[in-house]
Amino acid sequence: MAQTIAVLDFGSQLTQVIARRIRESQVYSKIYHFGTPAAKLREDGVVGVILSGGPQSVYSKSAPHPDAEIFQLGVPVLGICYGVQLMGHFLGGRVEHSKAREYGHGHLTIKKPGKLFQGLPKKLRIWNSHGDKLAKLPPGFVAVGTSENSPYSAIEDAKRGFYGIQFHPEVFHTERGVDIIRNFLVGVCRAKQDWTTKDFIAHSVADIRAKVGKGRVLLGLSGGVDSSVAAALLHKAIGSQLTCVFVDNGLLRKGERDYVRELYGKHFNIDLRVVDASALFLKRLKGVSDPETKRKIIGRTFVEVFERTLKKIGRTAEFLGQGTLYPDVIESVSIQGNPASLIKTHHNVGGLPERMKLKLVEPLRELFKDEVRRVGEALGLPREVVWRQPFPGPGLGVRVMGDITKDKLEILRNADAVLQEEMMKSGLYWKVWQSFAVFLPVKTVGVFGDERTYDYVIALRIVESTDAMTADWAKIPHDLLQKISSRITNEVRGVSRVVLDISSKPPATIEWE
Ligand SMILES: Nc1ncnc2c1ncn2[C@@H]1O[C@H](COP(=O)(O)OP(=O)(O)OP(=O)(O)O)[C@@H](O)[C@H]1O
Numbered sequence: 001m002a003q004t005i006a007v008l009d010f011g012s013q014l015t016q017v018i019a020r021r022i023r024e025s026q027v028y029s030k031i032y033h034f035g036t037p038a039a040k041l042r043e044d045g046v047v048g049v050i051l052s053g054g055p056q057s058v059y060s061k062s063a064p065h066p067d068a069e070i071f072q073l074g075v076p077v078l079g080i081c082y083g084v085q086l087m088g089h090f091l092g093g094r095v096e097h098s099k100a101r102e103y104g105h106g107h108l109t110i111k112k113p114g115k116l117f118q119g120l121p122k123k124l125r126i127w128n129s130h131g132d133k134l135a136k137l138p139p140g141f142v143a144v145g146t147s148e149n150s151p152y153s154a155i156e157d158a159k160r161g162f163y164g165i166q167f168h169p170e171v172f173h174t175e176r177g178v179d180i181i182r183n184f185l186v187g188v189c190r191a192k193q194d195w196t197t198k199d200f201i202a203h204s205v206a207d208i209r210a211k212v213g214k215g216r217v218l219l220g221l222s223g224g225v226d227s228s229v230a231a232a233l234l235h236k237a238i239g240s241q242l243t244c245v246f247v248d249n250g251l252l253r254k255g256e257r258d259y260v261r262e263l264y265g266k267h268f269n270i271d272l273r274v275v276d277a278s279a280l281f282l283k284r285l286k287g288v289s290d291p292e293t294k295r296k297i298i299g300r301t302f303v304e305v306f307e308r309t310l311k312k313i314g315r316t317a318e319f320l321g322q323g324t325l326y327p328d329v330i331e332s333v334s335i336q337g338n339p340a341s342l343i344k345t346h347h348n349v350g351g352l353p354e355r356m357k358l359k360l361v362e363p364l365r366e367l368f369k370d371e372v373r374r375v376g377e378a379l380g381l382p383r384e385v386v387w388r389q390p391f392p393g394p395g396l397g398v399r400v401m402g403d404i405t406k407d408k409l410e411i412l413r414n415a416d417a418v419l420q421e422e423m424m425k426s427g428l429y430w431k432v433w434q435s436f437a438v439f440l441p442v443k444t445v446g447v448f449g450d451e452r453t454y455d456y457v458i459a460l461r462i463v464e465s466t467d468a469m470t471a472d473w474a475k476i477p478h479d480l481l482q483k484i485s486s487r488i489t490n491e492v493r494g495v496s497r498v499v500l501d502i503s504s505k506p507p508a509t510i511e512w513e
């Protein structure tokens with residue numbers, strides 16, 4: 001059995017980021033429900049426990065609490081934020097609400113490095129996000145690090161292997177955070193660093209086989225990175241029990257349907273069905289302009305088309321495969337007690353209707369994009385597939401602002417094709433996270449060959465990002481922008497103005513709807 005680090009999830013948006021940092025240290029980790037019995041963790045061969053952050057207050061009635069026995073397991077425990085507060089609450093200290101809320105950047109001064117801060121500078125920039133604080137240390141603990149507002153920013157009981165930190169080592173903004181986590185894993189828990197992408201593949205292949213048995217999986221294959229990697233993984237696990245369906249929803253980019261048919265139908269030996277449902281999608285979307293309503297309609301229609309396709313092929317499938325990634329999950333579901341977390345309904349997660357009869361198989365559900373790409377490369381997928389820019393499931397449906405018509409789609413498709421072509425030519429396509437065009441239903445005045453025009457606007461959205469959780473607009477050379485702009489206004493009928501989106505995420509999201 002693999003040595004496992006258990007991450008108990010108390011509802012933080014950052015729990016998966018903790019898991020990801022652990023994987024970065026080549027250690028195997030598993031996320032558990034906060035209330036998992038200690039006996040189960042022992043059974044799973046857990047060599048260390050991390051308590052995540054969380055939105056609640058440990059002393060409140062509805063607060064999620066762990067099984068108190070986890071502190072008797074005899075394995076090290078690291079509490080992060082809410083986690084250190086839990087340690088205070090359970091081990092005889094005291095937590096209270098603090099007037100001096102700490103949010104954002106702060107500084108940690110390390111008094112005593114111990115094992116957790118081994119090899120790190122005495123002062124570190126850290127990132128905080130808490131309103132409660134430890135007011136009294138539990139017996140056996142000493143303070144080893146302080147911040148502006150917390151005398152107990154880092155605490156330890158080295159004898160029992162208990163460590164607590166009030167800040168978030170898992171976020172990018174905490175200096176040397178990865179090293180702090182690695183120190184816990186390797187220095188304290190003595191975990192072996194032997195967990196690789198290959199192990200992930202072997203593990204998910206076994207999981208898929210166990211779940212699916214002799215059943216059939218119907219996978220929505222979009223030609224994007226996520227579903228391509230999911231297809232390759234499923235194909236490896238269950239071979240001919242996999243049927244892929246590519247839906248032309250009328251909201252695709254120029255040439256996409258042929259690209260997918262060519263690549264997967266011909267080059268890969270995958271059972272691929274191409275379904276043209278564009279008329280149905282466009283009919284349902286007619287006159288609808290609210291973004292969330294559009295997303296829901298698209299999601300519902302997708303599933304309906306899958307079900308209908310099944311009947312038509314005359315095969316029974318019990319499973320629906322999807323290339324859902326962690327960022328899709330976090331932005332689509334509202335996590336217990338965290339009202340802020342629903343941002344958009346990504347059609348593949350929140351948009352699924354309840355009546356859906358198929359069970360979900362989502363082998364990439366816990367990964368981030370760059371990890372998925374590594375899995376894709378290890379599975380031998382071509383570079384052009386693995387490094388394609390992401391394209392959202394609702395497609396051009398959320399890139400035509402407001403209500404959707406064939407004409408608007410056609411204009412957007414042509415403008416977008418120009419942008420992609422120029423990005424490819426310059427090589428920048430592979431360097432940015434996404435580059436795409438957005439159709440604005442705003443008419444502005446122009447002049448073409450001395451004649452007045454009154455036409456639509458195209459916005460260019462080009463962003464840099466590492467995981468789509470945050471993004472910044474890309475600083476594209478002016479001469480390239482000029483070329484793209486003049487080609488669009490010259491070649492695309494119906495457009496007389498091109499604008500550049502210079503918003504970062506947050507506050508703006510990457511897609512406009
Ligand atoms: N046109 C489509 N036909 C069939 N399935 C689709 C289609 N579009 C999206 N899906 C399904 O919805 C899932 C989510 O779409 P999403 O865009 O996040 O992933 P992707 O297209 O596989 O990868 P990428 O993020 O690189 O575009 C896909 O993994 C796929 O299962």
Ligand SMILES: O=c1[nH]c(=O)c2[nH+]cn([C@@H]3O[C@H](COP(=O)(O)O)[C@@H](O)[C@H]3O)c2[nH]1
Pocket residue numbers: 295328331344345346347348390391392393394434468505508509510511512
């Ligand atoms: O599969 C998807 N279904 C969706 O409904 C969806 N909406 C946005 N995206 C993509 O997710 C990333 C973050 O996008 P936002 O900043 O717009 O939320 C960006 O990469 C977006 O392109 C989607 N992907």
Ligand SMILES: NC(=O)CC[C@H](N)C(=O)O
Pocket residue numbers: 012052053054055056057080081082083129130131132133
């Ligand atoms: N990020 C956290 O874990 C916060 C913990 C707790 N809810 C607080 O506000 O202090």
Ligand SMILES: [Mg+2]
Pocket residue numbers: 222224225390391392393
């Ligand atoms: Mg896609």
